[in-house]
Amino acid sequence: MTRLMVALLLCLVGLFLLSLTIGPADVPAADSLAALFSTDYGPLTLVMREIRLPRAILAVVIGAGLGFAGAAMQGYLRNPLAEPGLIGVSGSAALGAVLAIHTGLAASSTLALPFAAITGAVTGIVLIMILAGPRGGSLTLILAGIAISALAGALTSLVLNLSPNLFAANEIIFWMMGSLADRSMVHVWLALPFFLVGAALIAVTARGLDALTLGEDAAETLGINLSQMRILLVLGTAAIVGGGTAVAGAIGFVGLVVPHILRPMVGSSPSRLLWASALGGAVMLQLADITIRVILPARDLKLGVVTALVGAPLFLHLIYKTRKELL
Template identity: 55%
Template sequence: MDALTAARPDLLRARAASRWLVPGLVALVIVLFLLSLGVGPVLLSLRAVVDGLLGTGDEASRLIVREIRLPRAILAVAIGFSLGLSGAALQGLLRNPLASPSLFGAPSAAAFGAVLVIAFGVFDALSFFLPIAAMLGALLSVGLLLLIAGPRASLLVIILAGLAISSLAGAATSLALNLAPNPFAALEIAFWLLGSLEDRSMQHVFIALPFIIAGCILLSIDGRAFRALTLGEDAAASLGIRLNRVRLRVVLGVALAVGGGVAVAGTIGFVGLVAPHLVRPFVRHDPARLMWPAALSGAALLTAADILVRIIPAQNEIKVGVVTALIGAPLFIVLVFRHRRELTGEVT
């Protein structure tokens, strides 16, 4: 009884933190979204941002807010949300805290589709057709993955097939960069691969958002299945979870959600890996309750990174993919060391 009584305050604090987690993250995303509309070469007050959104401010404020910063802020929230949700879904499906959206090769294939278009001068890096080419690459990678793995493949086969496709797409991207007919195309590709939300328009939003929304809907269906999978695949199957359908939904969801983001922003790494880990302790490591907090955490993380690249003094704006990698890579190393310590503790 003493042990239970001593543990009760901790349990109550954990439940209280979990109860306020989603509203707190929603508020944080809203604050960062508004801050993103005001930060840039021309600083705008909150009043000017609101007036610009409502169309009641001066012409300069309306132009800056609506035409330049609003598409960028929407894409930061949407892409970060999809990356965080994809990471949580993959970690729940694979029962591996180090799983990430790049596992199935969709981001690499989407990047290859866009790079191929830029390299051979079909369209420039800000063309309306660039996201379409990238999305076709992502969908092609999923089709190839399902064709190679087969309808009843195990998770190991799916992972190996995804890694093979990702490696092939990466090699093809390097080849396209190497064969680019002029140095200007190669420079455009190099900057695009770094990941950026700069100079995006509402056209890019309208192209990417339907795919991101469709992917997020698919990924949000299987929270109960991820919770059952913590007991093992056999136990989950005995509880009525159809694993083949769950895998198919997750693969398609990752392709649509992540592919849509890569199509308009280039490759942005580590958000899908880091975001779930930032909030996992607050949901007591429940994969079903992790989904929405991880998605909101990803939205906040990418929006904050996009704000950061605009306030860092530099001759040219630093790419947001570079910032997320600089933040995510050290955290990834910390997670690996922590995971190794836990395994060592279990063995000893």
């Protein structure tokens, strides 16, 4: 476990530094890193501080959050096919952002779009908690999340269908593909508190997740309050996914794929998988973002598209493997 965490951490640091040195301008890596700490405020310093650094930080924060929340959801539901978007928060956040673009609110302020997405995420949380009820179990939570996700998806499609402005429709479509391009430190400071709060709420449930491996009855016998644990998990996951979706759009499969890959390396303890998945998620999103800038730097390939292209085949493999185990 320690070796895995050290390897992931070293990989993350290496990718972070690599992300800072990759760009359209042919500038040596040493000069790029030196410009980050320079006091002359030249063009390269501004590029490093206002464009590359926020992008690299957001990749770490959002990737770590999605991996962390994905491991928590899989541990709570005891299902390797679970992922953070299952509770419908990402769909609700996307709907809030889409409405902001459609109404022109997003053009009025830089923060209008992320705040609209956060409002959508909070609305989704409230509806999920109402539908699931205070004593609802994991199945009720899944059904409530699917219902909210389906409703948000339908309303998003309706907004696209009724959009009279072709440019607004294109902006909605591109935003829903997910991207870290053109983000600033403002977006970092907006997303970071949601990640920290969400991670703190989920971390409190670590002992309960380990106890749940023995079953719900055994967990309650060990003194785990399942209702309280469910609320903490939902709120924590919602904060992470809502904050990430608000600043980067919809990015899928990270919370599904990363815990699945790392689970055989950490054993059967969900609490240990949480932190490994956080580092793994950050590594995966950094790697995906770097791949975009290296393969098609001029075509603005979206981050959500890359993660889906990587995650979908692994998801299909997971379904096939699960089916074989049931036969």
